[in-house]
Amino acid sequence: MDVQRLQESFARMAMHGDAVPLFFYSDLFLRRPETQDLFPVSMAAQRDRLVHALARVVSEVGHPDGLTGYLQDLGREHRKFGAIAEYYPAVGASLLATLAHFNGPSWTPDLAADWKAAYELVAQIMIDAAAEDAGRGPACWEATVIAHELRRFDIATFRVAITEPMPYLPGQSVSVEAPERPRIWRFYSMANAPRDDLTMDFHVRMIDGGAVSIVLTRGLAVGSRLKMGAPVGSLTYQPGTGRDVLLVAGSTGLAPLKAIAEQISWQPDPPRVQLLFGARTADGLYDLADLEKMAAGCPWLTVVPAVSDDPGFPGERGMLHEVLARSGSWREHDVYASGPTAMVEATIHQLTALGVPQAQIHVEDFGWSEP
Numbered sequence: 530m531d532v533q534r535l536q537e538s539f540a541r542m543a544m545h546g547d548a549v550p551l552f553f554y555s556d557l558f559l560r561r562p563e564t565q566d567l568f569p570v571s572m573a574a575q576r577d578r579l580v581h582a583l584a585r586v587v588s589e590v591g592h593p594d595g596l597t598g599y600l601q602d603l604g605r606e607h608r609k610f611g612a613i614a615e616y617y618p619a620v621g622a623s624l625l626a627t628l629a630h631f632n633g634p635s636w637t638p639d640l641a642a643d644w645k646a647a648y649e650l651v652a653q654i655m656i657d658a659a660a661e662d663a664g665r666g667p668a669c670w671e672a673t674v675i676a677h678e679l680r681r682f683d684i685a686t687f688r689v690a691i692t693e694p695m696p697y698l699p700g701q702s703v704s705v706e707a708p709e710r711p712r713i714w715r716f717y718s719m720a721n722a723p724r725d726d727l728t729m730d731f732h733v734r735m736i737d738g739g740a741v742s743i744v745l746t747r748g749l750a751v752g753s754r755l756k757m758g759a760p761v762g763s764l765t766y767q768p769g770t771g772r773d774v775l776l777v778a779g780s781t782g783l784a785p786l787k788a789i790a791e792q793i794s795w796q797p798d799p800p801r802v803q804l805l806f807g808a809r810t811a812d813g814l815y816d817l818a819d820l821e822k823m824a825a826g827c828p829w830l831t832v833v834p835a836v837s838d839d840p841g842f843p844g845e846r847g848m849l850h851e852v853l854a855r856s857g858s859w860r861e862h863d864v865y866a867s868g869p870t871a872m873v874e875a876t877i878h879q880l881t882a883l884g885v886p887q888a889q890i891h892v893e894d895f896g897w898s899e900p
């Protein structure tokens with residue numbers, strides 16, 4: 530399989546922007562009309578999610594490191610969409626038809642054969658993971674909101690109860706669907722380690738114009754129902770390294786790190802943990818009181834709040850990467866960071882500049898930016 534040729538043909542297709550998903554979905558919906566029911570009613574803002582992910586994953590098939598775990602997660606995740614195994618060939622055929630159309634004369638039988646082989650490899654990993662998962666648990670979990678608190682007009686914490694156990698690792702996320710936004714799924718990280726009573730906490734920040742975050746912050750009440758997909762994600766705690774831990778949380782990026790801190794608290798001999806919790810203004814430190822309560826019972830845990838846009842703030846001031854740069858050398862630490870894209874990128878950059886090895890840096894990028 531010629532991976533470079535796959536990537537070049539992907540780039541030639543991607544140049545055509547919105548026309549690509551339009552072609553792909555019309556091809557798919559004519560080929561297998563019943564698949565149309567799986568997608569959101571209004572696909573305006575959604576169009577390129579599947580088709581671009583699909584093409585990118587397939588074109589990167591030559592670098593299997595990390596891809597297999599991601600594809601297994603994706604395959605399990607796809608159960609909740611109703612993406613059954615028999616739809617995969619149709620999606621593959623539509624992908625190839627789309628590539629053929631936009632590659633024009635550059636599309637050759639050899640290239641078509643490479644794409645077909647790459648797609649089949651990727652699809653098989655997803656199908657196998659979904660089949661294995663079907664023997665273990667439901668395609669999605671029904672959750673009922675049992676507590677909901679607006680901590681600021683645009684930041685909420687809430688607790689749900691599920692009826693069937695969901696095995697997950699602290700730091701992982703689930704995709705969530707609200708009845709007001711049918712078939713639109715977004716990921717949210719559990720803010721607690723698994724509990725026997727099957728309750729889970731979430732922290733959500735409202736994104737301007739955001740389809741799902743608006744509902745989860747301001748549209749939920751006790752008794753609201755949500756659906757949740759299989760847990761995914763690799764921002765999970767690696768115990769036993771002998772190193773101390775730095776947790777860097779931007780806004781609701783705190784959620785997975787709070788779950789990890791809780792997991793560490795169960796260890797008989799926990800490492801020292803420093804939790805940097807940052808926001809633009811002090812009222813963005815929406816969970817500080819809880820964190821301080823937690824730290825009061827855990828001598829190994831230090832919580833450092835930091836604020837970037839409020840000169841009157843009595844604690845650390847500056848962006849999180851600036852605060853961490855001046856508050857220590859982190860080379861001997863395992864670092865876990867999560868939050869908005871720019872914050873996560875700046876943190877990785879700063880840690881790398883400070884000489885922290887890549888293998889000690891673990892991140893979850895929430896994919897949005899601060900206003």
Ligand SMILES: Cc1cc2nc3c(=O)[nH]c(=O)nc-3n(C[C@H](O)[C@H](O)[C@H](O)COP(=O)(O)OP(=O)(O)OC[C@H]3O[C@@H](n4cnc5c(N)ncnc54)[C@H](O)[C@@H]3O)c2cc1C
Pocket residue numbers: 574702715716717718719732733734735736737738739740741742743762781782784785870893894895896897898
């Ligand atoms: C693994 C993972 C875990 C996550 N966990 C959490 C969590 O615990 N808490 C939490 O609050 N969020 C979390 N997120 C983010 C969450 O999944 C949603 O992306 C977020 O809530 C916005 O969804 P939405 O439907 O409201 O907005 P959308 O409808 O998806 O987007 C709203 C608007 O924002 C724009 N937009 C989208 N991405 C960006 C961007 N990067 N920069 C600027 N504008 C953008 C869109 O174009 C659109 O106009 C997580 C994301 C991932 C990938």
Ligand code: HEM
Pocket residue numbers: 564567568569575578579582583586603607610611612613616617618620648651652655704714715
């Ligand atoms: C190799 C095959 C496939 C890959 C790599 C793939 C990849 C993806 C990715 C990355 C997403 C976005 C997930 C998210 O943002 O939450 C997605 C969404 C989705 N996929 Fe797939 N997918 C594949 C096959 C299929 C098949 C066979 C179906 C069934 C027809 C399907 C139906 C959907 C639906 C309904 C969504 C959600 C709507 C959307 O976000 O656009 N997928 N897929």
